[in-house]
Amino acid sequence: MGCRPDIKSGKDRTVTAYIIRRFMILIPTFFGITIIVFLLIQLAPGNIIDFYLSANPDVEVDQAQLQALEHRLGLDKPVYIQYLIWLKNLLSFNFGYSFSTNRSIAQDIAPRLLASLTLFLFSHMIGWPIAILIGIFSAIKPNSFWDHISRAVGLAGISMPAYWVGLMLILIFAVWLRWFPTSGMVSTSVEFHNVFQYFGNRVWYLVLPSMTIALRSVATTMRVTRAEMLEVLGKDYITAARAKGLSEQIVYWKHALRNALLPVVTLIGLGMGGILSGAVLTETVFAWPGVGRYFVHSIHVRDYPAVMAVVVIASLMVLLANAITDVVYSFIDPRVRY
Secondary structure, rough: OOOOOOOHHHHHHHHHHHHHHHHHHHOOOOHHHHHHHHHHHHHHHOOOHHHHHHHHHOOOHHHHHHHHHHHHHOOOOOHHHHHHHHHHHHHOOEEEEEEOOEEEEHHHHHHHHHHHHHHHHHHHHHHHHHHHHHHHHHHHHHOOHHHHHHHHHHHHHHHOOOHHHHHHHHHHHHHOOOOOOOOOOOOOHHHHHHHHHHHHHHHHHHHHHHHHHHHHHHHHHHHHHHHHHHHHHHHHHHHHHHHHOOHHHHHHHHHHHHHHHHHHHHHHHHHOOOOOOOHHHHHHHHHOOOOHHHHHHHHOOOOOOHHHHHHHHHHHHHHHHHHHHHHHHHHOOOHHOO
16 A cells, blocks of 8 residues: 655645745845945945044044044945945944944944834734724625724824824823823833833833824725725625525635735735834834934934944845745735745
């Protein structure tokens, strides 16, 4: 008798190979991004030494010291050598030193990246599931009272700009009602060693900026989920599933939702890629010490090493978000792997 082939192990190998291929594609794309970022900074008007000296007005240098400074920054070498040195440092997580703070860029970015990730997770990880559920129930009961309410809220959330929403939330809940703070990330009077007090204070400061970010995200996700569910519910295979006598819950949650999720996953993947760039206005309005605010400040003072570091990190997050989205596709719809 012959041995029955292990279908499950073969399927697992196919999934693993697909995931490896998706992440291997990131490598040449990442190196291409580093080349583009480096060349754009090289083509930017002005001289890096002049910007360095303008950011440090107390530094007085003569010609010999100027040449030594160029040598220390590697600006006396050919462009391709400068790129290779920068790439080598980048791969070892050495982003260089900031012109404006004279500190390691990694030390400047690390706490700001944590602050941006905290704001992103708090606003989206709660908002996305709620938006998907509202979109599903609106599609199940179209033109009902709650469907009209959700559509109106979704339209308002998409139409209102983030900075205006943030200012209105500050005016109502911080100035008039005095329920929440106007800006910042944590109170200076809170004790760090008191875990519960510190955590509660952080959440208290997170509420208004998270509401500002989540409003637009929830509105967009809710509208896309509703539109896709309505389209899928009108397909022939949904009619066939109902004709077989399947319950409405099975039709909605097993047959319709799985096919309607692909565009929603795409939208969520794009949102994940915008962790650093999507909250610039919100971080500015609420004085939130995140990477987006740090990036805008670096552009204003022409701190090129900091700008390059933030762009590369943001690009890497977009690449990872796209790869994760493709992997999720393969589990929702196995045909994607083939």
